[in-house]
Amino acid sequence: MAKAQPAEVEAPAPKPLVWLHGEIKTPPFAAEGRQEAGMLLRLMQQGEHLGMPQAEPLPDVGKRCGALRVRDAQHNWRIMYRVDPDAILILEVYAKKTRKIPDEVIERCQDRLKQYDKAVKASRKQSGK
Numbered sequence: 212m213a214k215a216q217p218a219e220v221e222a223p224a225p226k227p228l229v230w231l232h233g234e235i236k237t238p239p240f241a242a243e244g245r246q247e248a249g250m251l252l253r254l255m256q257q258g259e260h261l262g263m264p265q266a267e268p269l270p271d272v273g274k275r276c277g278a279l280r281v282r283d284a285q286h287n288w289r290i291m292y293r294v295d296p297d298a299i300l301i302l303e304v305y306a307k308k309t310r311k312i313p314d315e316v317i318e319r320c321q322d323r324l325k326q327y328d329k330a331v332k333a334s335r336k337q338s339g340k
Contacts, residue, residue, distance in 0.1 A: 225256035233304030244283025
């Protein structure tokens with residue numbers, strides 16, 4: 212009698228990154244900072260839940276929002292994001308210079324989310340979903 216082969220469990224497809232604003236390139240990121248940011252984004256795409264010290268939740272921005280914390284030789288970077296069921300939204304990338312997130316950054320992120328959600332809703336309505 213032949214032995215049954217164990218069923219291979221397929222890993223879920225990585226979520227795409229949707230860039231609403233910002234980019235991660237050298238310069239201004241140092242090569243090490245860019246690599247760390249890429250690694251953290253890849254983990255999120257694969258469904259990993261990141262906590263401190265790599266990421267911090269930001270309920271003030273919105274539900275499922277947070278900031279990746281990337282340090283390189285020159286700056287402390289923040290990559291503001293939201294985890295949606297079908298994608299990781301990148302809202303803002305900025306060099307952190309103060310302890311508190313500037314109100315303008317929070318407002319810009321909230322505005323981008325509103326615009327994105329409105330566009331998605333209109334697209335679904337138009338396609339009849």
